[in-house]
Amino acid sequence: xxxxTQSSIRAFWxxxxxxxxxxxxxxPSFLAQVLVQPVALLFIFGKVLGQLGYTQPGYAQILxxxxxxxxxxxxxxxxxSFPLVLDFSFSREIEDRLLAPLPITWVAVxxxxxxxxxxxxxxxxxxxxxxxxxGNVAWDLSGLPFAVLCMVLGSLVGGAVGLTVGAAVPxxxxxxxxxxxxAPLIFTGASQFPWAQLDQLRWFQVVCAFNPLTYVSExxxxxxxxxxxxxxxxxxxxALLGACVIFGALxxxxxxxxxxx
Amino acid sequence: xxxxxxxxxxxxHYPKSTRNAVDGLSFRVRHGEIFGxxxxxGAGKTTTVGILTTRIVLTGGSATIGGVDVARDPVxxxxxxxxxxxxxxxxxxxxxxxxxxxxxxxxxxxxSERHALATRLMERMxxxxxxxxxxxxxxxxxxxxxMIARALIHRPEVxxxxxxxxxxxxxxxxxxxxxxxxxxxxxxxxxxxxHDMEEAEKLSDRVGVVDHGRMLTVDTPTALIRSLPxxxxxxxxxxxxxxDSDKLTGLLSDIPGVRRVEAPGGSTALDGVSPETELRLxxxxxxxxxxxxxxxxxxxNDITVSDLSLGSASLEDVxxxxxxxxxx
Numbered sequence: 001x002x003x004x005t006q007s008s009i010r011a012f013w014x015x016x017x018x019x020x021x022x023x024x025x026x027x028p029s030f031l032a033q034v035l036v037q038p039v040a041l042l043f044i045f046g047k048v049l050g051q052l053g054y055t056q057p058g059y060a061q062i063l064x065x066x067x068x069x070x071x072x073x074x075x076x077x078x079x080x081s082f083p084l085v086l087d088f089s090f091s092r093e094i095e096d097r098l099l100a101p102l103p104i105t106w107v108a109v110x111x112x113x114x115x116x117x118x119x120x121x122x123x124x125x126x127x128x129x130x131x132x133x134x135g136n137v138a139w140d141l142s143g144l145p146f147a148v149l150c151m152v153l154g155s156l157v158g159g160a161v162g163l164t165v166g167a168a169v170p171x172x173x174x175x176x177x178x179x180x181x182x183a184p185l186i187f188t189g190a191s192q193f194p195w196a197q198l199d200q201l202r203w204f205q206v207v208c209a210f211n212p213l214t215y216v217s218e219x220x221x222x223x224x225x226x227x228x229x230x231x232x233x234x235x236x237x238x239a240l241l242g243a244c245v246i247f248g249a250l251x252x253x254x255x256x257x258x259x260x261x
Numbered sequence: 262x263x264x265x266x267x268x269x270x271x272x273x274h275y276p277k278s279t280r281n282a283v284d285g286l287s288f289r290v291r292h293g294e295i296f297g298x299x300x301x302x303g304a305g306k307t308t309t310v311g312i313l314t315t316r317i318v319l320t321g322g323s324a325t326i327g328g329v330d331v332a333r334d335p336v337x338x339x340x341x342x343x344x345x346x347x348x349x350x351x352x353x354x355x356x357x358x359x360x361x362x363x364x365x366x367x368x369x370x371x372x373s374e375r376h377a378l379a380t381r382l383m384e385r386m387x388x389x390x391x392x393x394x395x396x397x398x399x400x401x402x403x404x405x406x407x408m409i410a411r412a413l414i415h416r417p418e419v420x421x422x423x424x425x426x427x428x429x430x431x432x433x434x435x436x437x438x439x440x441x442x443x444x445x446x447x448x449x450x451x452x453x454x455x456h457d458m459e460e461a462e463k464l465s466d467r468v469g470v471v472d473h474g475r476m477l478t479v480d481t482p483t484a485l486i487r488s489l490p491x492x493x494x495x496x497x498x499x500x501x502x503x504x505d506s507d508k509l510t511g512l513l514s515d516i517p518g519v520r521r522v523e524a525p526g527g528s529t530a531l532d533g534v535s536p537e538t539e540l541r542l543x544x545x546x547x548x549x550x551x552x553x554x555x556x557x558x559x560x561x562n563d564i565t566v567s568d569l570s571l572g573s574a575s576l577e578d579v580x581x582x583x584x585x586x587x588x589x
Contacts, residue, residue: 096411259316
């Protein structure tokens, strides 16, 4: 290994260490950011509507894996994209890391990986919260490893999409980012409904197939609740790996375009 | 011995632009030298510094830092340079001291060493009591000094200072100037870009004047001033006694040795009661020898002189002579 590679690896860990340190310091606000929305959704749709008799008894069971999937994907996406939009515009904080002795591609990968870590952490937090809130959860535990795999891949895809969006969206457009990107992703990701049962609503099923989150939700739900109609696991796996590669490459390309003139 | 910075036939063309931002620029900066890069807005200074610090990809030519080609090995080049930008780009999620510590860790400096260096640099930059301060609570001058400390902590071979004293009060400006002079004695090479001619003249060992992406001239400030035609000046304050300014200028320009006459301050009196005019005469050779002829000529024309004083041209005169008076 050359000296440059060694110093690049050291710099990569130091840059990652900075993000871990900052997250540790901002833990309360981070928790609020990642938990309020999914907990509220789970509470209203899984608990309140159920007790009022507006949803069928099994609905909360279908919802929980979807909420975990949603958190893994969306928290990773948001935590990569929002800071990046700011970093590249008025704060220019990232310049110090772009001038560190490591390839700029690695800085992009670090951003993506760290966003994915945060997504994964948020998704893991949903397990105990869901169990506490819903009381009994009838999961097939043999499917847990595959569910976790989907969750990990979901976080990575979230980070990759976040890198793409964060490097592509100009700062003055950040306010419409929520309306035109995040909201559609939340509601077309099969996290509140099983995708396989959408055959009566064909066009919507097709729309959902374009959202990577659909494959995280379907993969997790299929593994944990095998009796609910679901997409084939290999399709989920392939789609998530594909999305990882495509958005990862696209994100790095956009990042380099913003970082270098 | 290799130069600290070597730029040869450097070209940068931005995709949407009609002309080259940097257009065949060449210069060398020696080790331990303070080099001033001067030029009007849009001359290509920032682009050149951007290329040397690996943030801008060059279109043609070559640029090396301590023998390392910035285009071929940007990662190695980044460990040799440091930049103090004009705009604050400190990490707002960290406090003042942490900004130094994390920067040092990106550059692979071990834990105990970076703590010792951070303490020393914070002290040297007059920030010892600010180590826990949030970035948003620092004044402009403090943020600037913290950025200089951050730049120095990984012991760069070449430090780039972009407009180091823009927006600073005179005290902070002097402090920064003193620190830059300290760097000279420590053998750190400094490249500074500035519009402030006085600053450039005071700090730089040599200056290069850039315009339209090309290097117009490189030399020591003294040599540049000396090379300027009409580099001596005589400032005259007088009552024109009915002469209008064109006639007055013509009268004085006729004196052998006077190259041109300008009215920098214009007329100073308001009501025409006793209008006093200030003129600056640019002269060749020793200005003192022309005092007599000028005084005599004015006296012959019944023009009252209240002051005649000697001066010399400044770097600003050189700059204007080379780059013109047009606004950019």
